[in-house]
Amino acid sequence: MGPTEYSIVVSAISYGSIAGSLLSGKAADFFGRKKLMxxxxxxxxxxxxxxxxANTIYMVYVGRLICGLATGFLFAIVPEDLALESLQKLRGPKYDVEMDLKEMVLKLSTTGEKHNYRELIKKRTLIPMLIALLIQTSQQACVNYSNKPESSIDAQMATIFTGVAQLIGIIISLFIVDKYGRRILLSVSVFLTGLMVALFGGYFIALNSENPWASWSPLAIILALLLFYCLGCRSIPWFIMSxxxxxxxxxxxxxxxxxxNRLLNLIIGxxxxxxxxxxxxxxxxxxFGVISIFIAIAIVIFVPETKGKxxxxxxxxxxxQSTKKKKSEEQC
Incomplete structure (x- = not known):
């Protein structure tokens, strides 16, 4: 495949995801989350x-486009569904069923209300929205192009290794997310992922200079990148957002x-x-590695810790926060 076909294959899923994400909010309110899933x-x-x-490249295009459409819906409704329906004791160390009941009552009281995009410009929603956009930006690390460097390792073995690395990252995340908190784990994950992406740049510099370690380093960098990415970047932004x-x-x-999220993914692709x-x-x-490191610093500064809340x-x-900002504006 040439650069154009390669970029379309990578980006097709993002085209579908954009359409799915735009439709997901209204569709979830109309059908309900369970029926929509x-x-x-x-x-x-x-x-x-x-x-x-697929026996032609066009079938791959269409298939990835449809998968992207489904992904756009699922990315929007699954985290929200988990946040609303999971027991409090599964969401944090403090168990208080009264809080769950209050949330249910609040949900019922707003059922039937028309939810529109004007809500997003209100101060109580604007701050969470900016935080959510920041953490969604943290997911964009050129992972889709991390297979570009060539390695001396067999392709099938490399695929197995990358799958194992992702699985290990997810398992580690499950055990430590409630211990260290979402913000710390996400910022560390973004920082280390950015560091690995930057190392790809070093790989290409070494490749051009015919450095001996350039033959085995791509797979090692990819494995580390995927492990660190799955440690926090892959999952934490979605349940913080919910x-x-x-x-x-x-x-x-x-x-x-x-x-x-999908628009950024599409643009990068x-x-x-x-x-x-x-x-x-x-x-x-x-x-991209340097940008990721700056995003990690921004997460530490601006993203609140939601662990146990x-x-x-x-x-x-x-x-x-909204009330304090309003009072400070009035004093000025």
Whole structure:
């Protein structure tokens, strides 16, 4: 495949995800989350079937487009569903069923209300929205292009190794996320992922200088990158996003965040091959690595810790921030 076909294959899933994310908020309110997931599941299966049976590049395009559409829906509705329906004792160390009951009552009281995009410009929603967009930006680390470097390791073995690395990262994340908190784990994950992406730049510099370690280093960097990525970047942004929005704006806000995530993914997927051709792979990878490191610092500064807090407590935190900001503006 040439650069154009390669970028389309990578980006096709993002095109579908953008459409799915835009429709997910209203569709979830209309069908309900459970029914919508039942509708989306066969759609995802159809996409994978087309990819598996593909005998032309166009079938791969369509299959990934359909998978992206299903992904856009699922990314928006699954985290919200888990946050709302999981028992408090599974969401944090403090168990208080009264908080769950209050959240249920609040949800029922807002049922039937029309949720629109005007809610997003209100101060109580704007701060969580900016935080959600920041953590969604942290997921964009050129992972889709991390297979570009060539290694001396057999392709099938490399695939197995990368799958194991991702599994290990996810398992480690499950055991330590409640111990160290979402913010710390996410920032560490973003920082280390950015460091690995920057090392790809170093790999290409070494490759051009015919350095002996360039033959085995790509797979080692990829394994470390995927492990660190799955440690926090892959999952934490989604359940932080489901925790920080209030009931009245959650569906619409989640839809916007998923749209933003997939749009960034699409832009990177389309631009990366041409940027690499114009500036060189080393420069592009180092650029994204440095950006990721700055994002990790921003997460430490701006993202609140939600570990052990109920959804109601998180909303009270943002309400206080909004009130303080309003008072300071009045004093000025």
């Amino acid at each position: 039942l509708i989306v599941a066969p759609l995802a299966a159809l996409g994978w079937l087309l990819i598996g049976l 925790e920080i929005f209030n009931t009245s704006s959650r569906s619409v806000a989640t839809s916007v965040c998923v749209f933003y 389309q631009v990366f091959p041409y940027a690499a051709g114009a500036f060189g792979y080393s420069e592009v990878f180092i650029f 109920t959804l109601e407590e998180i909303q009270e935190l943002f309400e206080k």
